[in-house]
Amino acid sequence: MPILRRRSVLLQLGAAVSLLCFLYLIAQNRVHKRTRNSARRPPLDDFDLSNNIGDVVPENGDPYFRPKVRRPPPEPGAPGEYGKGVSLTLTEEEKKLEDAGYKQHAFNEYASSKISLHRRLHEARHAECKDIRYPHDLPTTSVIVTFHNEAWSTLLRTVHSVLETSPARLLEEVILVDDFSELEHLKEPLEMYLSQLKYVRLVRTTRREGLIRARLLGAAHARGEVLTFLDSHCECHEQWLEPLLARIAENRSNVVTPVIDVLDWKTFEYQHTMEVQRGIFDWRLTFTWGLIPEYERSRRKSPVDPVRSPTMAGGLFAIDKWYFEHIGTYDAGMDVWGGENLEMSFRIWQCGGNLEIMPCSRVGHVFRPRSPHSFPKKNEVLVNSLRLAEVWMDDYKEIFYRRNPHAKTERYGDVSARLDLKDKLHCKPFKWFMETIMPDMYVPEDRPGRSGALRNSASNLCFDSEGAENAGKRPTMWGCHGMGGNQYFELNGREELRHNTGGKEMCVEAQGGEFVVLMHCASGNNVPAQQKWQIRGDGSVYNAYHSKCLHFDPEERQEKKEVKAVRCTGQDSQRWRFDA
Known part of the structure; x- marks a missing residue:
């Protein structure tokens, strides 16, 4: 009997130990599924955590995710620290330097040069992000940064930002691809600087290739399991990388982007986005941002859940290297830059993949007001x-x-x-x-004779939006150019006189005053009467609600040549036709 009791006690102890081990494994992986073999990761002791590797345990308390490189302590009162903007009182000579930086880089390079290459950003994530624990068997990544004539400070701050926020175990390398830069500081001085940095490789093209082919060159040199593409004027938030890699680890056909926050091009202030927006497009095939629709909000259970995005901006994203090659990398027939982001977005969705934004991953990016680079072929x-x-x-x-x-x-x-x-x-x-993927997007009708440039008979000029992106702008009259764009309007079956600009559908509205304005079009079929127009037999464009017609008389002296809505007279100033 005593022997049986001892056996019973031992069995109970064994079961308790097994249960504790099982619960520990669940706790280690309670947020994300384990889909990779963790045996290939070396033990923590195999990493050099002395001088080059960061020895500060991340805020999530897991030493496994120590950063690749230790970030030096901040200087008290240093310009721009914690993402603050830089405002300087300049001498006449310094103002000349600032103007030269604007001209060459299309941002305030002088202000950027005053900011530490190692600056910290303020906390911008949702509170729930800090509670997430990521599995230890995430794939490694190569971060690929292409550049052409980039400023010294923005390029190197991008590099240090990656090294100082990315876990040592996950960051295989940073690959800089120089796309035939001409600036002197990007030649020998850059090579000498990078020779002091571990984990960074420099690859140079032998001619100007453009972003698309430069990225393909970087991908060909990459050793990581995931390719993470960044622009050369970015700053990474703490724990930006783990959410991207964890989502790809769940399904290698997931292509993911961080939330792209703004680095102000004048002051370099880090301006984090309060509400995550998704990528969309307009029918001129221009990328833009849009609010998350209700059907996507209801699908997500938490504010930190991934956001399904129809398109991506294209500058910052992560993709499994095998999947990148499987779905055809980039279209190598595309040149330089532009359109490749929509091409890849459509291809990902149509060919069985998923394109998502990870709310807990945040990266700041300088959105310049213009491109400082010339395009060889212009088109x-x-x-x-x-x-x-x-x-x-x-x-x-x-x-x-x-x-x-x-x-x-x-x-x-x-x-x-x-x-x-x-x-x-x-x-x-x-x-x-x-x-x-985009069931809420307006699809224009094909109505011959009811779309194109709207030409006025009296002036022989065309209706023009002047690129209006905000409601309330008055359309004007300009010389007809036949290029579509600002002069493309359509009168649809709902009697809306529509214009698409920057991803926004705008409608011509008669508000009761003398001039018409462009306002946001109504959703669904509830079109306001002020936005309903008819082309009548005499060529007039008539709004029944106000009993008025579109009117432009070239004899009337107007500085801005704005279009009116007035009492109908049947004169040539109120006769219009669409040029196909």
Whole structure:
């Protein structure tokens, strides 16, 4: 009997120990699924945590995620520290330096040069992000940064930001791809500086390749399991990398982006986005940001859940290296920059992948007011857009052509290889993308004679939005150029006189005053009477609510040539026609 009791006690102890071990494993992996073999990761003691590797335990308390490189302590009162903006009182000579920096880089390079290369950013994440624990078997990544004539301070702050916020175990390397820069500081001085940094490799092109082919060169040199692409003027928030890699570890066909916060191009203030927005596009194939629709909000259970995004900006994202190659990398027939982000976005969704924004991953980015670089052929963006339209948009490409009539004469090269890829991957049609991924997007009607440039008979000028992106702007009259763009309007079956600008659908509205304005179009079929127009037999464009007609008389002296809504008279100043 005593022997049996001892056996019973031992069995109970063994079961208790097994249960404790099981619960410990669950606690280690309670947030994200383990999909990789953790045996390939060396033990913590194998890492050099002395001089070069950060020895500060991250705020989540897990020493496994110590950063690659220790960040030096901040200098009290240093310009820009913790993401603050820089405001300087300049001498006449310093003002000349500031102006030169603006001209060369299209941002305040002088202010940037006063900020530490190691500056910290203030906390910008949702509170729930700090409670997430990530598994230890995440894939490694190569961070690829391409640049052309980048400023010294922004380029190196990008590099140090990656090294000082990325876990040592996960960051395989940083690859800098110099796309044939001409500035002297990016030659021998850069090589000497980088020779003092571990984990950073410099690759140079032998001619100007453009962003697309430069990134392909970086990807060819990458040793990490995941490719993470960044622009050369970024700053990474603490724990930016783990959410990206954890989502890819769950499913290698997940392509993920951080929340892209703003680094002000004048002051370099870190301005974090209060509400996450998703990437969308307009029918001129321009990327823009849009609010998360209600159907996506209801799908997510938490504010830190991934956000499904129809498109991405393209500058900052992470993708499994095998999957990147499997779905056809970039379209190598595209040149320099522009359109490649939409092409990849459509391809990811239509060919079985997922494109998501990770709210707990945040990276600051300098959005410049203009590009400081010249384009060799001047029409690269249009040609790139044509290639993506011809391959991925099926019959929907005609909407793009109607809004860009000059595009029909452009040569876009051979796309047969990309069409073969589309067949090989059994990709879904663009109709599926519109109905499943962007069901809330307005799809224009094809109404012959009711779209194009709206020409006035009296002046022979055309209705022009002047690029209005905000409601309340008055349309004006300009010389007709036949290029679509600001002069493309359409009168649809709902009697709306619509114009698409910067991803926003704007409608011409008669508000009761003398002038018409562009306002946001109504959603659904509830069109306000002030936004309803009819083209009558005499060519007048009539609003029944106010009983007024669109009017522009070139004899009237107006500085801005704005369009009016007045009592109908039947004169040429109120006669209009659409130029197809």
